[in-house]
Amino acid sequence: MRAVKRLWALLLPLGLLAQSVGWRGDYDKARQEACRRGVSMVVVLVKRNCAPCGALLADLARKEELANMLKKRSVPVVVTWENEDYPIEMLYSRTFPTLFILSCEERFLAEPMGGGQAPSGLLRWFEKEASDER
Template sequence: MIKIVSFVMLIVVMLQGFTLESDYNRAHQKAMQSDKIFIIFLTEKECVACNKELMKIMNAKNVSSLIEKNAIFVVVYKEQKNTFPIEMLYTTQYPTLFFLDKNELFSCKALRGNIQPKELMNCLKLR
C-alpha cells in the first residue's frame, strides 16, 4: 500500500514541478551543488495525516513553485536507517518540516503537524 501511495505521490509531484527525494544524503549533495536549502519532511510510515499534509504541500501551486526555485525536498521516515541530523531523532509530532542550509544548519523554525502553506512560504522566502 505504501509503495502505491509513494508512486502516486511521485507522479503528482513530477506534474507539479518539484522533485521529491527519498534519500537524505542525496538531497544534501544536491543542495550543496545547487546552493539551495533543503526541506526535510519527517514522517511515520502509515501516517494518514502526514500523507494528507504532504499532498496539501504538493498541490499548493505557489508553494511548489517556491520549492522548485529555492529548495530540495526530501521525505524521511523516522524508521529509516539513513543518517540525518540528530535533532530529528527527538521529534514526537508528525509530520514535521525542517529547513536546513547546505551546512545542515536550521534556517527556519520547524513546522509541525498541520502545516500552513503561508508558513512554509515564509520559510522559503527567508533565504
C-alpha cells in the same frame, strides 16, 4: 477489474502530486545536491502509515506556488522517522509530519513546523528569504 481501476484512480493523483514537487528520498544525496546548487533543503519527516503525513505532502504539491518554490529554491526531501538516515536532532521529533528547513551544512534555518502550520510557515519562510536577498 473495477477494484483495480479504483485503486489506480486513487494512486495516480498521489504519484502526479509527488512528481510536481520532485521529492527526494535519499537524504545524503539531497544534501549534496543542495550544496552543489547553493540552496536549502526542505525536509519533511514522516512516519510509516501516517495519514496526516501523506495529507501534508499532497497539500504541499497541490499549492502550485509552493510546489514551484520547493522545486526551484530548495531540495525537497522526505525522510522516514524509522529510517534514521538524517541529523540526530530530528530523531527527537514526536510530531508527524514535521517540516525542517536546513542548509546543506545541516544548520537549522527555521524552527521545525508541525503538519498543520507547515504550508503557511514554509511560504512565509520562502518570502522572507527572497526579501533578504534583495
